[in-house]
Amino acid sequence: MTAAITFYTHPMSRGRIIRWMLEEVGQPYDTEILGYGNSMKDDSYLAVNPMGKVPAIVHDGKVVTECAAICAYLADAFPDTKLAPAPSDRADYYRWIFFAAGPLEAAITNCSLGVQVPEDKRGMVGYGSFEDAVNTLETAVSGKQYIAGNSFTAADLYVGSHIAFGLMFGSLEKRPAFLSYINSLQERPAYKRAAEIDDALIKAAQETA
Incomplete structure (x- = not known):
């Protein structure tokens, strides 16, 4: 089943911030790993973020880019996590x-x-x-x-x-x-889980390079 959140990232990018945030939120999410200079500039991704940069998320059809905005959005979208004050x-x-x-x-x-x-x-x-x-x-x-x-x-x-x-x-x-x-x-x-996921992705990419 497709998760309500799709996360576009690269493990050596500011996407690591959002990976951590998603792990804190604890909701299922699908991850799309994009490459610098190729898939980040494909028309399919530019339709999500015309800047051709990661990270970005799509949540229930809504696109959010920019790390600070994504963090604030997710904290509000999932208030039970108490990741935002009253x-x-x-x-x-x-x-x-x-x-x-x-x-x-x-x-x-x-x-x-x-x-x-x-x-x-x-x-x-x-x-x-x-x-x-x-x-x-x-x-x-x-x-x-x-x-x-x-x-x-x-x-x-x-x-x-x-x-x-x-x-x-x-x-x-x-x-x-x-x-x-x-x-x-x-x-x-959540920080440790996120770091382990992205570090494993980096290692796998290096081993297949």
């Missing part, structure tokens, strides 16, 4: 999801590409400076187990994924606050 308690939840999706990702990407914003032009970019964005992230997670309340939410999953990727690829310093924050997140059973 609507009246979502200030920090929305704040940090969209901080990570906007200023933080832009700052890290530009820094990784060697783009330096002149000091007199910082008012033109949403993140101001790389240092401002990273220091703000550090403040957000310092001394906290969870970033938006007293329990794990999609905001932790999304922000934590950004931190984990940054530490892995060296685009973020290994500050104690970052390490402490992600250590408990990566002990979650």
